[in-house]
Amino acid sequence: MFSLAEIHPVAVHFPIVLFLSLAAFDTIMVARGATLSGRSGIANLSAGLALLSGVAAIVAYLFGDLAYDIAISSGIAESKLETHEALGTWTAMLLVVWAALRSYFWWRGSTLANKGKRVIVGIELAGALLVVTTAYFGGQLVYELGVNVARAGGG
Numbered sequence: 001m002f003s004l005a006e007i008h009p010v011a012v013h014f015p016i017v018l019f020l021s022l023a024a025f026d027t028i029m030v031a032r033g034a035t036l037s038g039r040s041g042i043a044n045l046s047a048g049l050a051l052l053s054g055v056a057a058i059v060a061y062l063f064g065d066l067a068y069d070i071a072i073s074s075g076i077a078e079s080k081l082e083t084h085e086a087l088g089t090w091t092a093m094l095l096v097v098w099a100a101l102r103s104y105f106w107w108r109g110s111t112l113a114n115k116g117k118r119v120i121v122g123i124e125l126a127g128a129l130l131v132v133t134t135a136y137f138g139g140q141l142v143y144e145l146g147v148n149v150a151r152a153g154g155g
Contacts, residue, residue, distance in 0.1 A: 008063040008148075020128050071141075
């Protein structure tokens with residue numbers, strides 16, 4: 001039977017991929033001299049990736065909270081989960097805030113000077129580092145401790 005704890009590892013891949021794609025896309029576009037603001041196709045795609053990563057982060061966070069409770073009730077020490085839980089909370093909050101900011105600037109049709117584009121890319125690259133760090137600690141929980149993972153049967 002499918003467990004609620006299994007939804008988080010599935011859902012978490014969406015904000016990871018979407019935000020890393022956003023950071024890579026914006027970095028390439030800024031290096032090529034493209035604009036990330038206004039209503040161009042590039043700006044639309046960039047803002048869309050930011051919005052989708054924020055929405056996906058909310059879903060991953062909610063199911064992560066459920067997975068956390070399930071792990072605690074199955075006997076996993078809370079101290080083993082704290083790093084990933086704290087990083088996951090901060091990552092989700094920051095992705096949601098970034099999605100809201102990027103959506104607001106897109107909605108307003110704001111234009112950015114070259115310096116503003118570099119700031120956006122810098123923030124996104126820092127966010128990508130946070131996403132990867134959070135994912136690393138989540139992987140440690142699964143691969144080293146077997147948190148919320150069914151044991152293989154048979155022998």
